[in-house]
Amino acid sequence: MRADARKNYDHLLAVAQKVLQEQGADVSMRDIARQADVGVGTLYRHFPTREALLETLLRSSFDDLAAKAAALENDAAADEALVAWLADIIGFTHEHRGILAPMMSAIEDPDSALHDACVRLKAAGASLLRRAQSAGLARADLDGAELFDLIAALAWLREQPAHAARSERLFSIVRDTILRVDR
Amino acid sequence: MRADARKNYDHLLAVAQKVLQEQGADVSMRDIARQADVGVGTLYRHFPTREALLETLLRSSFDDLAAKAAALENDAAADEALVAWLADIIGFTHEHRGILAPMMSAIEDPDSALHDACVRLKAAGASLLRRAQSAGLARADLDGAELFDLIAALAWLREQPAHAARSERLFSIVRDTILRVDR
DNA sequence: TTGATATCCGGAACGGCGTTCCGTATATTT
């Protein structure tokens, strides 16, 4: 990569990080380019799709979430481990406003730059769920896909201004539902 | 209203109904005008916002939902009544793809043409919930706002292609959560 | 140092969007 290209690439990443954080993941590509004092062509050359940009920006966060999940696999309390990770991932989507929509399309599109990250998250959740189920700490009639749906739904709710106040409340309701073991 | 205006109004409504059903509630206003062989100005004159158009189109559906709720108030089984109505409203949002987003903003915006309809739905759900709670058939630690959130989340999930297959499954999970009475 | 060349940049261009506005046409009333 040519030196000027590298510089632009790094600069774009830095600016995009700030702008995304301020405006949400659905800012216009033009805005990002403008804020970086760069032509829109330059932005698209380095990141051919919005998802490619998001993937690059969030890779470390995704890695963190995966690492956290792996660490929690060894946590003594399988139920608390699962719940803690759920809270993490919902916090993540909330922290990165607007990321949910691209993730939901990415999970269905193997060509999306975000596809792998989503699949990894889903698998990590499924694994934590299975462990909790094996320990008899989570309801048995739930699979990874369903868990992912529940997480996504909670994350979506959290993006709705009208719902903000009830965020923790609904999380705890869903938590109880997941952990409830019929006895 | 002038005769030609009335004609256009009716025609627009008919065309919009068809187009919305085919393309979802987020079709471009231009498309609607085009399909109706009408200038875009004419569409906007009759329906100054997309929400105004949606409200007019769906008014009868909203009324039906309200009437259904009222009828269910007299149903012997308060729990089944609540669940039946939940299924109805989720079916409604699914039938009218794309209606959820405008509804979620409308509920926070008293000036939206959809605001009243949303408030009525929320109130109807809350009422059915209270009745089930009084009968000891629904968990007591849930209020109307939270119920509305749960419905919205399920409706949102149902709009996600990736989730389609698990639609009924998750509905029944949430149903159990709502109806579960700690004993 | 000086070409030559590969690479990269900026921004115009295309088609689409929501929305506003107004000159023109049509219906209604006098």
Added chain:
DNA sequence: AAATATACGGAACGCCGTTCCGGATATCAA
């Protein structure tokens, strides 16, 4: 038939995502 009120169409404005290419710039070879 003339006057008036009303409604119509679509151009215009400023946004958007995305593509494309002429010109600028960095790198490399001589």
